[in-house]
Amino acid sequence: MTKIAGWSKELGNHERDMTATEQAEFDARQIEWNSDAEKLKRIKEIRLKKLKETDWWVYRGSMTAEQSSWRQSLRDIPTTFSASDYDALLEMGGEIPNRNLTHSVWSKP
């Protein structure tokens, strides 16, 4: 059972197991979270952030071929990669505060 934290007049701060109803809803949310559609959504959000971070390359007007190729590879993620690659694309490594995405597609040139 998953733990839930609470406060009540009788117990103050305490933790308890989720009820069967709470656990069922929690599990359903986990299933949705782990669905391919949700993973792809998160990948696209990260991609958008990476593209926004490097928009200034475009505005500057002197983007290198390597930089241009990398930005195109980000746009091609949905066609280049399949659902079986999503976990690898979202995988993170390193320790806080230097924890980051490990897949090479995210590495800026």
Next chain:
Amino acid sequence: MSSEIKADKWSPASGTSATIGDSGDTYTVPTGANFTVTDELKTNKISPASGTAFTMGDSGDTFTVPSGVTFANSGTATGFGDTSYYVKIANNNGTNSVGGAFINDCFSTTYRTYLVTFQFENDRNGNQIWLRFLKDDDTELSGAYYRYATHQINNGGTESSITANDSSYWRMTGGTAGGNTALFGGCFGFMYVHNPYTIASGQAGAGNIYRTGWNAHYSEYDDSGNISNMTSTGMVEQNAVNVAGIQFMPSANYIAKRNITVWGLKEY
């Protein structure tokens, strides 16, 4: 020696200190007799001589609590300060990952307006924070009652909204806040909760289609220092049951750290 001693003054037999009686002895100053100490009186406890009431001084007297002294109250203090103030009701805090965080029975007929302050940290990217109210029996108010409008603007100037008419929860945060990639974001802020309990006929809100409304102002942030300003208002579109508690949930996975405090607003 026994019976009665009559003297105008007692003094130490030698030196400058004297002791009255021994441990276990009781000395009584009878009704009508006064006992005056003109300098410092040291004791560990003052209690009523009979009954449960105790009075300090008379009208016009001034009692001073000097600088540096702590006046600790663990009971009920009435009549101090203003007649309108915030009363702390409950706090839920912790730094271990949990599937939700709730406070039971923090709302009642005592106050009509409550302040909820909160700080949350997500346990991974993309998590949203959701809210549901709790009923008197501590179960969730999970019907399609939640109607809300949230406006978000991030530090890059991008605006967005999160709205719903018949949701079974209030989705507080976007969950992405820039697509954070290292530390996990969170949110912090406050919300006012109005009329969670049934209120007297004739007062504002009575008999309307909602019981419990809120206004919230909070921030959602990500690991990169990006921050969004969030403002939201909403209501629970029902008037059948009282709202007695509050529960925050992650959209998936866990809340990594939490600190939630509920205050009642004593208006008069």
